Amino acid sequence: MRHEDAAEREARRLGPVFVFSGQGSQWVGMGRELLERSTVFEMVLSACDVQVRRHLGWSLLEMVTERDAPLGDIEVSCPAIVAMELALAALWRSWGVEPAAVVGHSIGEVAAAQVAGVLSLEEAMRVICQQGRTMGRLRGRGAMAVVGLSWERAGVAPPGLEGRLWRVIHASPDWAVVAGEPPALEQALAYWRQQGVVARWVDSEVAAHCPQVEPFGEELRERLVGLCPRTERLPLFSTVTGGDVAARRLGADHWVRNLTEPVLFREATGALIARGHDVFLEISPHPLVKHWLESCLAHAERAGTVLASMRRGREATQHMLETLRRLSGSRPRESRASTRFRVVDSSAEDGC
Numbered sequence: 001m002r003h004e005d006a007a008e009r010e011a012r013r014l015g016p017v018f019v020f021s022g023q024g025s026q027w028v029g030m031g032r033e034l035l036e037r038s039t040v041f042e043m044v045l046s047a048c049d050v051q052v053r054r055h056l057g058w059s060l061l062e063m064v065t066e067r068d069a070p071l072g073d074i075e076v077s078c079p080a081i082v083a084m085e086l087a088l089a090a091l092w093r094s095w096g097v098e099p100a101a102v103v104g105h106s107i108g109e110v111a112a113a114q115v116a117g118v119l120s121l122e123e124a125m126r127v128i129c130q131q132g133r134t135m136g137r138l139r140g141r142g143a144m145a146v147v148g149l150s151w152e153r154a155g156v157a158p159p160g161l162e163g164r165l166w167r168v169i170h171a172s173p174d175w176a177v178v179a180g181e182p183p184a185l186e187q188a189l190a191y192w193r194q195q196g197v198v199a200r201w202v203d204s205e206v207a208a209h210c211p212q213v214e215p216f217g218e219e220l221r222e223r224l225v226g227l228c229p230r231t232e233r234l235p236l237f238s239t240v241t242g243g244d245v246a247a248r249r250l251g252a253d254h255w256v257r258n259l260t261e262p263v264l265f266r267e268a269t270g271a272l273i274a275r276g277h278d279v280f281l282e283i284s285p286h287p288l289v290k291h292w293l294e295s296c297l298a299h300a301e302r303a304g305t306v307l308a309s310m311r312r313g314r315e316a317t318q319h320m321l322e323t324l325r326r327l328s329g330s331r332p333r334e335s336r337a338s339t340r341f342r343v344v345d346s347s348a349e350d351g352c
Contacts, residue, residue: 015097015098015099015100015279016097016099016100016279016280016281016307016327017099017100017101017102017103017272017277017279017280017281018089018092018099018101018102018103018112018115018281018283019102019103019104019105019108019269019280019281019282019283019289019293020082020085020089020102020103020104020105020108020109020111020112020115020283020284021081021085021105021106021108021282021283021284021287021288021289022081022104022105022106022107022108022263022288023074023077023078023081023106023107023202023204023208024202024203024204024286024288025081025284025285025286025287025288026071026077026080026081026084026285026286027071027285027286027312027313028066028067028068028069028071029064029065029066029067029069030064030080030084030285030286030310030312031045031061031064031065031084031087031285032064032065033315033316033317034087034088034091034316034317035061035064035065037317038091040087040090040091040094041087041088041090041091043090044083044086044087044090044091044121045060045061045064045083045084045087046061047121048060048079048082048083048086048087048121048125049061049083051121051122051125051126051129052079052083052125052129055125055126055129055130056075056079056129056132056133058076060079060080060083063076063080064080064083064084072205073136073205074132074135074136074139074204074205074206075132075133075135075136076132077132078107078128078129078131078132078135079125079128079129079132081107081108081284081285082107082108082110082111082124082125082128083125084284084285085108085111085283085284086111086114086115086121086124088283088284088285088309088310089111089115089283091320092281092283092309092320095324096328097281097324097327097328099115099234099281100234100235100277101234101235101236101237101272101275101277102115102116102234102235102236102237103236103237103238103239103268103269103272104238104239105169105239105263105265105288105289106169106208106209106239106258106263107128107131107258108283108284109238109239109240109258110124110127110128110131110255110258111124111283112236113229113236113250115234116232116233116234116235116236116247117230117231117232117233117234118229118230118231118232118236118247118250119227119229119230119250120230123227123228126224126227127224127227127255130220130223130224131220131255131258131259134213134216134219134220134259135206135208135213135259136206137216138206138207138208138212138213138216139205139206140205140206141181141206141207141212142179142180142181142182142185142206142207142210142212143179143180143181143182143185143201143202143204143207144168144169144177144178144179144185144201144202144204144207144208145177145178145179145185145188145189145199145200145201145202146171146175146176146177146198146199146200146202147175147176147177147178147189147192147197147198147199148174148175148197148198148199149174149175149176149192149197150173150174150176151167151170151176151266153176154167154176154178155167157188158187158188158191158192159191160187161180161184161187161188161191164180164181164184165178165179165180165184165185165188166178166179166180166207166209166210166211166262167262168207168208168209168210168262168263169209169262169263169265170262170263170264170265170266170267171263171265171266171289171292171295172265172266172269172291172292172293172295172296172299173266173295173296173299174295174299175291175292175295177202177263179207179208179209179210179212180207180210189201208259209259209260209261209262209263210260210262213259213260214260217256217259217260220252220255220256220259221252221253221256224251224252224255224256225252227250227251227252227255229247229248229249229250229251230247231247232247237268237269237271237272238254238268239263239264239265239267239268240254240257240258240261240263240264241264241268242264242267242268242271243267243268243271244271265289265292266292266296269292269293269296270296270300273296273297273300273302273304274300278297278302278303278304278305279304279305279307279327280293280304280305280306280307281307281308281309281323281327282306282307282308282309283309284308284309284310285309285310285312286308286310286311286312287308287311290306290308293306294306305326307323307326307327308323309323
């Protein structure tokens with residue numbers, strides 16, 4: 001029987017890892033209930049709304065509450081998802097649930113960096129608004145699909161499709177996401193299904209994390225000049241690097257890589273598990289990575305717990321309370337929020 005070392009015991013003591021998801025968790029009306037019931041949630045979303053109006057010219061608050069909101073548009077869904085995640089993280093912390101570490105899948109890394117204190121809220125929303133604008137220019141050129149293949153097997157294209165597909169997300173030991181032009185990807189899915197491989201389309205109008213994005217990288221870099229990453233207040237694990245990352249490296253270049261390079265989710269979560277973390281709380285409007293996390297835990301032969309913040313179509317408050325009871329057995333006290341979360345981080349910190 002393997003014994004835990006001191007670092008692993010400390011990781012278990014500190015609390016859950018906050019896991020911020022990427023594209024696909026959005027749903028119509030996802031912010032309506034918590035906006036009505038939580039002043040903390042409303043405070044953070046309102047602060048994000050100010051930044052979205054500044055950068056994109058539309059109302060975030062309307063997009064997360066209206067029944068006809070165009071959340072299928074990637075320029076809308078990107079800032080909407082990250083804003084929801086920042087508000088959910090603030091609400092959890094106001095209830096006394098503090099993360100031991102943070103990690104973000106794809107665009108979720110923007111929210112993770114803000115919660116870790118590396119980016120101010122204004123900077124985080126600037127990054128995600130510009131990333132969404134960039135991906136909007138790719139609409140219709142590519143598509144993505146989840147396949148039940150290892151990373152190595154996903155790198156071997158079906159016959160006749162060599163050079164037309166890319167591995168874009170190393171999700172877990174058993175799952176990967178591949179991308180390509182829609183006709184090529186459709187052929188690949190048909191081939192894999194004939195081989196008995198589970199394969200399904202990702203609900204996305206673009207193919208991120210692949211060469212299709214690279215021509216727009218320099219333009220995105222120019223739009224993000226002037227970011228001033230600060231020293232992290234929490235351990236931050238990156239799905240760009242596949243492990244922990246020094247805050248000073250999270251300038252404009254990092255956020256270009258975050259959009260253009262493959263997502264190393266399996267590597268980042270594997271590093272967290274190796275440090276002793278085994279409780280993961282997904283911060284998103286709907287769980288996307290729960291199955292992947294469970295796969296990573298299973299392959300590491302670690303018993304663990306993976307919990308979700310919200311689920312599509314379920315009463316958000318009730319679901320969060322159920323999760324809270326599993327985490328701590330206590331009821332929330334929102335009045336603690338004012339001492340636990342600052343909506344606007346000072347850009348003067350760490351010399352900026």
